[in-house]
Amino acid sequence: MSRRSTFKASLLLAAFSLVLAACGDDLGDVETIKLAVNPWDGSAVNIAVAAAVLEGEGYTVERVEIDENAQWAAIAAGDLHASLEVWPSGHADNVASYIDGGGGVVNGGELGAVGKIGWWIPTYVVDQNPAAGTWQGLQDPATAQVYATAETGDKGQFLIGDPSWVSYEQDIIDNLGLHLEVAYAGSEEALLAAMDSATSRGDPLLFYWWTPHSAFSKFDLTAFELPAYSDECYASGAVDCDYPDDVLFKIMWDGLEEGAPTAFTILSNFSYTNEDQIFMLGKLDEGLSVDEAAAAWMDANESVWQAWIPG
Amino acid sequence: MTSLTVRSAGWRRPMAYLGGAVLLLGGLIVLLPEGIGAFPPEWDIGFGPAVNEVQQWWISNRRDLGVYLFFFDPLSDSIDWLLRAFENLLMAIPWYVHVAGVGVVFGRWLGRAGGLAAGAGMLYFVALGLWEQSVQTFSLMTVAVALAVAIGVPVGILAARSDWVFRGLRPVLDSMQTLPAFVYLIPVLLFFGVARVPSLIATVIYALPPVIRLTNLGIRQVPTESLEAGLMFGSTSGQLLRKVQLPQAVPSILAGVNQTIMMALSIVVIAAMIGAGGLGQEVLLALRHQEVGRAVEAGMAIVLMAVMLDRFSHSLVGQGRMGGAHHTEGLRYRYWWVAGGVLAALAIAGWTIGWTDYPTALQFSYAAPIDGAVDWARDNLYQLGNLPVGTGPFSDFLTTYGTRPMRLYLSEEAWPVVVLFFGFVAWWASGKKLLLGSVVGTVVIGLLGMWTLTMDTLSQTVVAVLMAIVIGLPLGVAASRRDWLERGMRPVLDTLQTIPSFCFLVPVVILFNVGRIPGIIASVLYAIPPVIRLTNLGIRSVDSEIVEASESFGVTRRQKLWKIQLPLAMPTVLAGINQTVMLVLAMVVIAGLVGGAGLGLEAVKGLARSDTGLGFEAGASIVILAMILDRITQGWAARFQPPSSDRG
The missing domain is CATH 1.10.3720.10 (MetI-like)
Structure with missing residues (x-):
C-alpha cells in the first residue's frame, strides 16, 4: 500500500473508530467505499444497488457524480474505489493505460448487462419511407435528403450527442458512401430534446443511441439497418459495419482488495442482466428515486444479490 | 452647442472608416492570389500534445510525488474536512431557525419588509424540497468566497504597491475570467482528487479576479493627502497600509467580494459536473430526464441565493461606510443578543421534541405548469401551420x-x-x-x-x-x-x-x-x-x-x-x-x-x-x-x- 493511502486510511481509521468498535468484522482498513456515478441512469441504479448491499455489510458508501472519462484518473489514485458500468467500445485507450499498463486500475469483471450502440430513427420514418431506414437507401442523395437540415444543406444530418462517446460515424459514412454529415448535439440532454421536438411533429431524425435506455419507453424507435458487425470489419481499420455488442464491465482501484476485502468481493460478484436494469429504469420513469427503484428490485430479487456477499 | 457638433462629427467618422474597411477588404480579395484559404493546418504548432504528456506523467507518478503527499493531499483533505464540518453544522440546525435567523439579520439591515422577504426566500429552499442541496451549495460558496478573499486581498495589496506586479497580473486575471471552467476541470481533478474540493478550487479560480481588481483599485484610489498626512506623523509603510489605506479601501474591497459571490454562483452547475453536488447537481439531474420544470425550480433557488447574498453584501458595504455610527453601541448589541437567544431557544426546542424536518405535506412545486408551458411552446410556437412563421x-x-x-x-x-x-x-x-x-x-x-x-x-x-x-x-x-x-x-x-x-x-x-x-x-x-x-x-x-x-x-x-x-x-x-x-x-x-x-x-x-x-x-x-x-x-x-x- 502506498504512503498516500496509508495516510488516508489512518485518517479514516481515526474518524470511524467508533464504527469499527461497533462491528469489528473483517471489513478492512477502508471503511468508506467511494463509488463513481456516471451521468446516465443505468450507472446510477447499479451504484444504488451496490451501495445498499455494501451498507448492509457495515460499510459507509459515498457516491460521487463524475464523468466516465474523468473517473479513470480518480480511481487510479484511490480517490474513487469503483465504477460499475464501463462501455468497452469507448474506453480502449483507458483500458490500455490504466489496466494493462499497470496504472492503478483493475478489471472487476463483467456487469452482466450487455449494451448495444447503434443508429436509430423514429419508427414512423421507415413506415413512410422504408429506404430511409437502410444504408443502401442513403447512398441515394435524394433519400438521404429527408434528414437534411438548414445546418447540413444538401446532405442528411446524422446526430451524435456527447463528444465523449467514441464513435465510428465518420468512418461508416465515408466507407459506405452515405450522403450524410455528422453533427454534434453536444450532450445527451440536447439529443433527447431534439428527439422530443422532432417526434412531436413527425419530422425525420437519424441519430446515435444505445440500449438499454429509458428513452425507448418514451419514443417509438427503430434500429437503422447497417451491415452486420464482424470482427474482420473492425480489424480492417476501415469500419463500415454496425457496432459490436458492448459487454459492460466493472473497474476498481488496485488497492481495494487489500483495503476492503469484503467490499472487493461483493463488487467483483456484482452481476445482473439487462432485464434487471430495465426493471429499475422503468421504476425511475414511474417517478421513483434511484434508491427506491433499487430497493424495489432488491425486494423482488433477494437471492440474486445475497449470492454476491461472501459467506 | 459645441459638444453637439463634436458628436455629429463623431457619427460621420465611423462611417468613413467602415467604407475604408470594405474597400480594403475588397481590394485584398482581388489582389491576393487564388488558393489561399483557411489558415494552413500544417502550421499547427499546438501545445496540446505536450500538455497531455505532462498530464499522463502526472497521473502515473503522482502517488509517489512529494509535492502531492505533503502539499496537495493534506491541503485537499483539510479543505474537505472544513467543508463537511460546515455543511454538517448548517444541517444540524433546524430549518425554521435558519429561516427566522436570516429574517432577523435582514430585518435589522433592510427594514421589516426586507426581513420578511428574506425569510420568504429561505422558505423557498425548504418548501421546494431543496434544503439539503441549498445548504451544500451555500457552504461550498461560503468557503470558496472566504478562500478567494484570503488569497485576493493580499494579492490585490501587492498589485497596488507595485505597478510591475499589476501589469503582470492583468492578463492572468483576464484569462481567469474568460477561460471556460470546462478547460481546467480535469487538471484540478488531478491535483485535488474528486468531489467537493476540486469543485471548490475551480470556483475560486473563476471567482477570484474581482477581489484582486477591486482591492488594488481601492488602495490606489486612496487620496494622496491622506497618505501624506500619515507619512507626516511618521507612519511606517506597514502602518500606512493597515491604518490608512486598507480602511479607506474597504468599500471597494467589499464591492469586489460582492462580484466574487455572483461569479461563484454562476458556475454552480459547471462545478457539479466534477462532483460539487448541491443545486447544480439538481439542475443536471433534472436535465437528464428532460424535466425543465424541476431544473427551473433548482435554478430559481440559485437566483434567490444570489439575490440574497447580493443584498447582504451590499448592506455590508453600507455598514462598512457608516461604520455603525448610527446606532448606539448598547442598542446594537441588545438586538442581537435577544434575537440570538430566541433562535437558540427555538433550536433547542426543536431538538428536544425531535421536530427538525419540514413537513412533506406542505411541500410545494411549480414544475408541472412549466413543463406544460414547454410542451405548449413546442406544439404551438415551432411553426404556425404551414406558414414560414415560428421558431x-x-x-x-x-x-x-x-x-x-x-x-x-x-x-x-x-x-x-x-x-x-x-x-x-x-x-x-x-x-x-x-x-x-x-x-x-x-x-x-x-x-x-x-x-x-x-x-x-x-x-x-x-x-x-x-x-x-x-x-x-x-x-x-x-x-x-x-x-x-x-x-x-x-x-x-x-x-x-x-x-x-x-x-x-x-x-x-x-x-x-x-x-x-x-x-x-x-x-x-x-x-x-x-x-x-x-x-x-x-x-x-x-x-x-x-x-x-x-x-x-x-x-x-x-x-x-x-x-x-x-x-x-x-x-x-x-x-x-x-x-x-x-x-x-x-x-x-x-x-x-x-x-x-x-x-x-x-x-x-x-x-x-x-x-x-x-x-x-x-x-x-x-x-x-x-x-x-x-x-x-x-x-x-x-x-x-x-x-x-x-x-x-
Missing part, C-alpha cells in the same frame, strides 16, 4: 442567411484577409498597439490549429451580439422613458443573468433545433441585460439642460432621440455592448452543449475525453478572441467619450 423557420432562416454563410466566408476566405481586417478594426478602435496585438493574436490562434473553429465561434458571436443590440437597444430606450417599465424589467434582467443557462438548454433545442441557433438564443438571453440596462442609464443621465435646450428649439421626439440622447449616451451604451460581447463569449461552451460546434464543443471534448491539451488550445483561443473583442469594444467606447475639456 423553427426562424432558426432555419438565421442559419441559411446568417451563421452559415458568415462561417463559410470567414473560415474559407484567405486567412491573411481576415487577419488584416481584424487588425484594421482594432486600429480604428484604439490605435497601433491594438493593431499589433490583434494581428499577433489571430495568427497565434491559427498556429494553435484553431483557425476554422475560432471563425465558427466568431460568426456565432457576431450574430448573437447583433441580435442582443437589435432587441436590447429599443427596450433600453423604452425603459428610459417609462419608470414603471424600468422597475418591472429589473427583476427579469436580474433573473436572466443569474439563472443557470443550463435551464434553457432543453427548451432552446426543442424550439430552435440542434445546431448553432439554440446556442445563440441562449447567449442572447444571458447577455442582453447589460445593453438594456446601460442604454437606459445612458439616456437617463444625459444632461437635462441640453435636452431642455433642444426642446426649446422645437425638435421632435424622434430628433431628440437620434440627434441628442443616443449620441450623448453612446459611451455608456458601448460599455453595455462591451459587457454583452464578453457575456456572449462566456456562453461559448453552453453553445457547444446544444450543437453550436466551434470552440465550445472543443472545450467540451477536452473535458469529456480527458484531452486537456485540446481543451487548453480551445480555451486559449477563446481567451485571445475575448481579449481582442474586449479591447476593440472598449476602444470604441473611449472614442465616443467626449474629451474632458469639452465638458467644462
Whole structure:
C-alpha cells in the first residue's frame, strides 16, 4: 500500500473508530467505499444497488457524480474505489493505460448487462419511407435528403450527442458512401430534446443511441439497418459495419482488495442482466428515486444479490 | 452647442472608416492570389500534445510525488474536512431557525419588509424540497468566497504597491475570467482528487479576479493627502497600509467580494459536473430526464441565493461606510443578543421534541405548469401551420442567411484577409498597439490549429451580439422613458443573468433545433441585460439642460432621440455592448452543449475525453478572441467619450 493511502486510511481509521468498535468484522482498513456515478441512469441504479448491499455489510458508501472519462484518473489514485458500468467500445485507450499498463486500475469483471450502440430513427420514418431506414437507401442523395437540415444543406444530418462517446460515424459514412454529415448535439440532454421536438411533429431524425435506455419507453424507435458487425470489419481499420455488442464491465482501484476485502468481493460478484436494469429504469420513469427503484428490485430479487456477499 | 457638433462629427467618422474597411477588404480579395484559404493546418504548432504528456506523467507518478503527499493531499483533505464540518453544522440546525435567523439579520439591515422577504426566500429552499442541496451549495460558496478573499486581498495589496506586479497580473486575471471552467476541470481533478474540493478550487479560480481588481483599485484610489498626512506623523509603510489605506479601501474591497459571490454562483452547475453536488447537481439531474420544470425550480433557488447574498453584501458595504455610527453601541448589541437567544431557544426546542424536518405535506412545486408551458411552446410556437412563421423557420432562416454563410466566408476566405481586417478594426478602435496585438493574436490562434473553429465561434458571436443590440437597444430606450417599465424589467434582467443557462438548454433545442441557433438564443438571453440596462442609464443621465435646450428649439421626439440622447449616451451604451460581447463569449461552451460546434464543443471534448491539451488550445483561443473583442469594444467606447475639456 502506498504512503498516500496509508495516510488516508489512518485518517479514516481515526474518524470511524467508533464504527469499527461497533462491528469489528473483517471489513478492512477502508471503511468508506467511494463509488463513481456516471451521468446516465443505468450507472446510477447499479451504484444504488451496490451501495445498499455494501451498507448492509457495515460499510459507509459515498457516491460521487463524475464523468466516465474523468473517473479513470480518480480511481487510479484511490480517490474513487469503483465504477460499475464501463462501455468497452469507448474506453480502449483507458483500458490500455490504466489496466494493462499497470496504472492503478483493475478489471472487476463483467456487469452482466450487455449494451448495444447503434443508429436509430423514429419508427414512423421507415413506415413512410422504408429506404430511409437502410444504408443502401442513403447512398441515394435524394433519400438521404429527408434528414437534411438548414445546418447540413444538401446532405442528411446524422446526430451524435456527447463528444465523449467514441464513435465510428465518420468512418461508416465515408466507407459506405452515405450522403450524410455528422453533427454534434453536444450532450445527451440536447439529443433527447431534439428527439422530443422532432417526434412531436413527425419530422425525420437519424441519430446515435444505445440500449438499454429509458428513452425507448418514451419514443417509438427503430434500429437503422447497417451491415452486420464482424470482427474482420473492425480489424480492417476501415469500419463500415454496425457496432459490436458492448459487454459492460466493472473497474476498481488496485488497492481495494487489500483495503476492503469484503467490499472487493461483493463488487467483483456484482452481476445482473439487462432485464434487471430495465426493471429499475422503468421504476425511475414511474417517478421513483434511484434508491427506491433499487430497493424495489432488491425486494423482488433477494437471492440474486445475497449470492454476491461472501459467506 | 459645441459638444453637439463634436458628436455629429463623431457619427460621420465611423462611417468613413467602415467604407475604408470594405474597400480594403475588397481590394485584398482581388489582389491576393487564388488558393489561399483557411489558415494552413500544417502550421499547427499546438501545445496540446505536450500538455497531455505532462498530464499522463502526472497521473502515473503522482502517488509517489512529494509535492502531492505533503502539499496537495493534506491541503485537499483539510479543505474537505472544513467543508463537511460546515455543511454538517448548517444541517444540524433546524430549518425554521435558519429561516427566522436570516429574517432577523435582514430585518435589522433592510427594514421589516426586507426581513420578511428574506425569510420568504429561505422558505423557498425548504418548501421546494431543496434544503439539503441549498445548504451544500451555500457552504461550498461560503468557503470558496472566504478562500478567494484570503488569497485576493493580499494579492490585490501587492498589485497596488507595485505597478510591475499589476501589469503582470492583468492578463492572468483576464484569462481567469474568460477561460471556460470546462478547460481546467480535469487538471484540478488531478491535483485535488474528486468531489467537493476540486469543485471548490475551480470556483475560486473563476471567482477570484474581482477581489484582486477591486482591492488594488481601492488602495490606489486612496487620496494622496491622506497618505501624506500619515507619512507626516511618521507612519511606517506597514502602518500606512493597515491604518490608512486598507480602511479607506474597504468599500471597494467589499464591492469586489460582492462580484466574487455572483461569479461563484454562476458556475454552480459547471462545478457539479466534477462532483460539487448541491443545486447544480439538481439542475443536471433534472436535465437528464428532460424535466425543465424541476431544473427551473433548482435554478430559481440559485437566483434567490444570489439575490440574497447580493443584498447582504451590499448592506455590508453600507455598514462598512457608516461604520455603525448610527446606532448606539448598547442598542446594537441588545438586538442581537435577544434575537440570538430566541433562535437558540427555538433550536433547542426543536431538538428536544425531535421536530427538525419540514413537513412533506406542505411541500410545494411549480414544475408541472412549466413543463406544460414547454410542451405548449413546442406544439404551438415551432411553426404556425404551414406558414414560414415560428421558431423553427426562424432558426432555419438565421442559419441559411446568417451563421452559415458568415462561417463559410470567414473560415474559407484567405486567412491573411481576415487577419488584416481584424487588425484594421482594432486600429480604428484604439490605435497601433491594438493593431499589433490583434494581428499577433489571430495568427497565434491559427498556429494553435484553431483557425476554422475560432471563425465558427466568431460568426456565432457576431450574430448573437447583433441580435442582443437589435432587441436590447429599443427596450433600453423604452425603459428610459417609462419608470414603471424600468422597475418591472429589473427583476427579469436580474433573473436572466443569474439563472443557470443550463435551464434553457432543453427548451432552446426543442424550439430552435440542434445546431448553432439554440446556442445563440441562449447567449442572447444571458447577455442582453447589460445593453438594456446601460442604454437606459445612458439616456437617463444625459444632461437635462441640453435636452431642455433642444426642446426649446422645437425638435421632435424622434430628433431628440437620434440627434441628442443616443449620441450623448453612446459611451455608456458601448460599455453595455462591451459587457454583452464578453457575456456572449462566456456562453461559448453552453453553445457547444446544444450543437453550436466551434470552440465550445472543443472545450467540451477536452473535458469529456480527458484531452486537456485540446481543451487548453480551445480555451486559449477563446481567451485571445475575448481579449481582442474586449479591447476593440472598449476602444470604441473611449472614442465616443467626449474629451474632458469639452465638458467644462
